[in-house]
Amino acid sequence: MGYFLFLKNSLKNFNQMGAFVPSSQFLARTMLEGVHLPRAKCVVEFGGGTGAITRHILALLPSHATLIVFEMNKELAAHLKRTITDPRVFVVCDRAERIGHYLKKFGFKKADYIISSLPLAHLRGAVLAHLLSEVVASLHPHGVYIQYQYSLHSFRQVKKVFGKVVLKFELYNFPPAFVYVCHV
Ligand SMILES: C[S@@+](CC[C@H](N)C(=O)[O-])C[C@H]1O[C@@H](n2cnc3c(N)ncnc32)[C@H](O)[C@@H]1O
Structure with missing residues (x-):
């Protein structure tokens, strides 16, 4: 879904996109396994892209909860707004670092x-x-930050700021990816 749009934007700005194709459903599932949302009020996604992970989050999100999706690329944010019309979702075209404000x-x-x-x-x-x-600063004390990466490049820095980090790996993605599950 949105492969051409994703690739076009990766060729324009690979540094910001970080990949050439959207995440696989396998990676989305590995990211979200163990995620327990029935009591969640607010879930935030950083880097919505073309919605590969967003759709999987929505499938788990209770009807009363809100999903705020940050996507700083204007074309991709517009695509998300057009293709995901779920009333529980707010797509924000801004930098994820501004999470506190939003x-x-x-x-x-x-x-x-x-x-x-x-x-x-x-x-x-x-x-x-x-x-x-x-x-x-933006997570509940019981909150969880889940991040995928294609290498362990930033793992040490992430580990420093969280009490507990569990590392997972998903082979069925291009490229295969590590998933960091981080507890405050
Ligand atoms: C690797 S892509 C992932 C897209 C999608 N979630 C997926 O898994 O297919 C990363 C996305 O993060 C967005 N992005 C990068 N830095 C960002 C930032 N600081 N704030 C918000 N979005 C950002 C890029 O524009 C890109 O769409």
């Missing part, structure tokens, strides 16, 4: 889950540190 704007204090596809390996150290501090 949680407040939509009436939430904290997020229950933050599910991220951001290409952390392409971020400079200070930018990554800022992003991770915003993630920690």
